[in-house]
Amino acid sequence: MGANAEIEFPIIEFRSSDLKRGIDGWHRLCKKVREACETFGCFEVVYEKISTEVREEMFGLMKELIEVPVERKQKNASPLPYHGWVGPCNQVSLLYEGFGLGDASNYDSIKSFAQLMWPDGHPRFCNSMHTMATQIEEFNKLIWGKWESVMINYKTLLRFMKYMAPPPGEYERGLFAHTDKPVSTIICDDQVSGLEIEVKDGQWIKLSLSPSSFCFVVGDPLKIKSVNHRVMMSGDNDRYSIAAFAIPIEGTIIKAPKELIDEQHPQLYKDFDFMDFFLFAFSDPAKHIDSGEQLHAFASLSPPISN
Numbered sequence: 553m554g555a556n557a558e559i560e561f562p563i564i565e566f567r568s569s570d571l572k573r574g575i576d577g578w579h580r581l582c583k584k585v586r587e588a589c590e591t592f593g594c595f596e597v598v599y600e601k602i603s604t605e606v607r608e609e610m611f612g613l614m615k616e617l618i619e620v621p622v623e624r625k626q627k628n629a630s631p632l633p634y635h636g637w638v639g640p641c642n643q644v645s646l647l648y649e650g651f652g653l654g655d656a657s658n659y660d661s662i663k664s665f666a667q668l669m670w671p672d673g674h675p676r677f678c679n680s681m682h683t684m685a686t687q688i689e690e691f692n693k694l695i696w697g698k699w700e701s702v703m704i705n706y707k708t709l710l711r712f713m714k715y716m717a718p719p720p721g722e723y724e725r726g727l728f729a730h731t732d733k734p735v736s737t738i739i740c741d742d743q744v745s746g747l748e749i750e751v752k753d754g755q756w757i758k759l760s761l762s763p764s765s766f767c768f769v770v771g772d773p774l775k776i777k778s779v780n781h782r783v784m785m786s787g788d789n790d791r792y793s794i795a796a797f798a799i800p801i802e803g804t805i806i807k808a809p810k811e812l813i814d815e816q817h818p819q820l821y822k823d824f825d826f827m828d829f830f831l832f833a834f835s836d837p838a839k840h841i842d843s844g845e846q847l848h849a850f851a852s853l854s855p856p857i858s859n
């Protein structure tokens with residue numbers, strides 16, 4: 553079945569007046585977030601504190617980044633999976649190109665990235681990037697800060713993506729269907745749509761994000777609900793997107809919330825080191841496992857344990 557829009561996809565507005573802990577608006581917001589995460593594994597976010605100007609500026613700067621010679625792009629490499637540059641290739645897609653910037657709210661890591669790409673280190677890129685990464689991190693704290701069991705320290709991995717328009721009249725894969733391996737992801741685009749979400753088995757909807765909205769995606773590790781998504785390209789325009797991934801700091805152990813485990817709700821997964829799972833998910837053996845099944849393959853307890 554192709555993409556269709558019959559299902560009502562949750563859109564949640566984060567108004568400043570609702571952000572004070574304890575007030576009614578805050579409780580209503582928490583309930584909506586929880587329901588959307590549990591039902592869809594994702595939702596559209598409208599949040600004015602992530603500046604639309606900085607975001608627009610970033611998309612402008614990404615067009616400069618794409619023009620950088622390939623020898624410099626290749627310097628954006630990392631021992632960690634998904635943290636470096638990937639050019640158009642058969643394994644991902646001939647339409648795809650993506651850069652990675654780890655620890656993106658840290659000015660020094662932005663500077664190191666920019667110095668690899670531009671001889672003058674592009675201070676404007678660094679400043680805009682720093683503002684955007686910091687605002688996104690604040691938003692993540694807002695979301696995860698209210699779930700005691702996921703109060704983990706994160707670093708933000710930013711990925712800048714370009715998807716080329718497919719040949720005229722074609723509907724082509726820009727990024728294969730997958731679930732995200734980090735704890736969560738925030739995605740925005742330049743209003744050229746392409747991101748699709750599998751809302752039910754085989755039923756995909758295409759999101760049309762506005763200049764002030766984001767898509768929030770829950771990743772595998774929290775076992776809330778991870779959602780299959782992909783990028784499909786059609787039309788004449790290239791698409792630019794920025795994804796901010798919440799990556800737990802080194803040594804973080806993802807635990808099952810013990811208070812939720814009893815005879816009726818046995819513990820299904822062992823506690824695990826996030827980075828071990830992350831490395832596993834990008835390893836050769838995991839390539840043969842469906843993306844949504846990788847956590848199960850890595851961490852399932854059989855038989856489950858009840859307290």
Ligand SMILES: O=C(O)CCC(=O)C(=O)O
Nearest residue numbers: 713732739747783793795
């Ligand atoms: O570019 C997008 O819209 C989605 C990117 C994505 O899902 C990912 O990189 O995990």
Ligand SMILES: [Fe+2]
Nearest residue numbers: 730731732781
């Ligand atoms: Fe993703």
